[in-house]
Amino acid sequence: MSDFFRIDPRIMQLAEQAEQIAAQKFAEIDANAAYNGEKVLAAFIKNRVSEPCFYGSTGYGYGDIGRETLDKVYAQVLDAEDALVRHTFVSGTHALSVALFGVLRPGDKLLAVTGKPYDTLEEVIGISGTPGNGSLMDYGVEYGEVPLTGGGLPDLDAIAQAVPGAKVAYIQRSRGYSLRPAYTVEQIQEIVQTVRRVSPDTIVMVDNCYGEFVQRREPTSVGADLIIGSLIKNAGGSIAQTGGYIAGRKDLVELCSYRLTCVGMGKEVGCTLHQNKEMFLGLFFAPDVVANALKTAAFAAELFRLMGFDSYPALSETRGDIITAIRFGTPELLTAFCQGVQKGAPVDAFVTPEPWDMPGYTSQVIMAAGAFTMGASIELSADAPMREPYAVWMQGGITYASGRIGILLAAQEMLDRGLILK
Template sequence: MSEFFHIDPRIEKAAQKALELCRESFLKIEEITEYNQQKMLAAFAKAGVSESHFAASTGYGYGDRGRDALDQVYAMAFQAENALVRHNFVSGTHALTVALFGVLRPGDTMLSVTGIPYDTLRGVIGLEGDSSGSLKEFGIRYEQVELKEDGGLDFDAIAKRVKPGLKMVYLQRSRGYSLRPSLFVEEIERTAKLVKSQAPDCIVMVDNCYGEFVEKTEPTSRGADLMAGSLIKNPGGGVAPTGGYIAGRADLVEQCAYRLTTPGTGREIGATLGQNRELFMGAFHAPHVTGEALKTAAFAAALYELLGFEVTPRFSDPRADIIQVMKLGNEKSLVAFCQGIQKGAPVDSFVTPEPWDMPGYDSQVIMAAGAFTLGASIELSADAPLREPYAAWMQGGLNFHSGKLGVMLAAQAMLENGTLKF
């Protein structure tokens, strides 16, 4: 029992049983974590990382050895030909946007085979709103293939849509605000093989957010030409204060670098302003921290299933990302859950999250996120729109012990407001 937090003994007992149920899952997670941590350490060694790489550059940033070594580390860790890792990517959506504008040209077609992308990318494509400068405005066509009823990829439909001359097939690995399963690297590889068999020059691009270091391999080692993500999710290890990455084929990454800065200068410029040390440290911690988030997710799945709620994925299921969904049944339960998660945060634990009208959503949204880095999804957080099926999307946990406590405090909050019954 906790000496520092009030948790009902019945929740403590259920948590102990949940830990027992998770024993085998934890062993599998730790095996993947160890493999990826060794891979990361090897990447640091091969890149010859030294203290001199932490030095700050200013102005144009010419000759920044640390910036170049960081790109090498991520490229090797992602088993990609090259990588572009920068603190001035302001979000994962920004990194994805630079990648899309970097390789697509007027008249090209982008085919999403995982249905409609996550909300923040819709304005980039030109599907929603009237944002100036969308892909649509530049004459880039967008098409999509819907997922099957079970949320899986519809390979038959994809095969019918992929033709020679198609420029890009796009996959979103994680589920977003949906209940469909996240994509495993094996499924991405199968998609890439199908695409290349029918359109060899087609670019296979992956939104890899939430999926980095969850499996032993990454999409770029199994057929994907390009992928992108955020450093305040898995690959920043909870240390990177901001930033993002693009990784993949060397020629495509170079095109993205020209879009990030200017044609002709590309990756050769860009001052690091003293950010290198934190980005290196974040990369080094990323496999371990991702493993801690996965253990937190598996424990939460086991506990809430024992408490009578439907969860996805289940504690024993293999995982393709760090996101855990709990279907809590009603608005009152959902709000209590998020408020309990907030109480388990190291930052702003005294804040009480409340539902609010968030731009871009058709219902109120509640968010719990007491993080050292604003918006960092690798730190324990939970958010949800207040609509059926009243599910909470939980992710993160810098270390399992605090993550476990936050999950238990969420159950305690539900018990106290009468929505959890024993």
């Protein structure tokens, strides 16, 4: 029972059962967090992080020791040759866009080898939006896709046939607004090996958003040339206020830095405006924060399974990211879940989320996101396009206690509306 929130005893009984079933999974999550925490600590120590690294710079940002050290720490943690970590990346999509424009040239081919990319990249690529808006296709970049198998897995045979001649093989690790699985590092390794076998010069680029620290290795550990992510998701540990990263091969990171700033200056400029400390501290906390998000996800998956709903992934499946998709089947259930999650948020709990025309998305989106940092989906949030199969994509939970309450309040909202446990 809770002394502070009204939760029906039937929901509490199911919650206790879900936690008992999930106990072994929780132990595995904690073990991974301990390993990744040691990895981060070792990188801080080896790269001589010190208080001057936390000072910000202004103007051109020449000689910013914090910026330069943060890049080195990220590179070591992510098993990469180099990294570009900046608060001036406004989102994961922005960092991905910089990476794509950084390495692709007119006449090159971009091949998405894990099906259609996330909605917000459609206009970046040019497969939607207004012609002439400056997309990759406007600049003469050819685009192709390799569909997934019927089970939502990469089609390795089809990739091998399609990838020769492609400049970039693009992998989206997370599921986006689909019910296919998020890919593990081991599955990404299979894609990398397939590409290398038939087209060794093709650049393998991975959208790593939501995947950092979920496992003990990252895609760069198994041969990916570039990985990209957002600091208001896993890697920022809920402390970084904004930003993103690009990590991987040194020559490619340099090309990306030319796109972010300008050719010839690249990583040597860019003031940090007193953001360094938050980015260092966020990375330091990230393994444990990701563990809390994973526990929240595992708990939600099992709780709603006990209520009769399908979750993706199920508790027993190996995770590739922090997201749990729950199929509700009706707009009423979906809306009630999101509005219940909002009631458990530490910020803006009094707000009622409603579907709206969110920039970059083709369908109306409902989003529960009461966060200390706006849009930070490492904090408990739930969002979904208002379309079939009326599934919600839930992620985050910077503490397990708060994440658990948010999930329970979502269930309570559904019960209050007479939609469950009839």
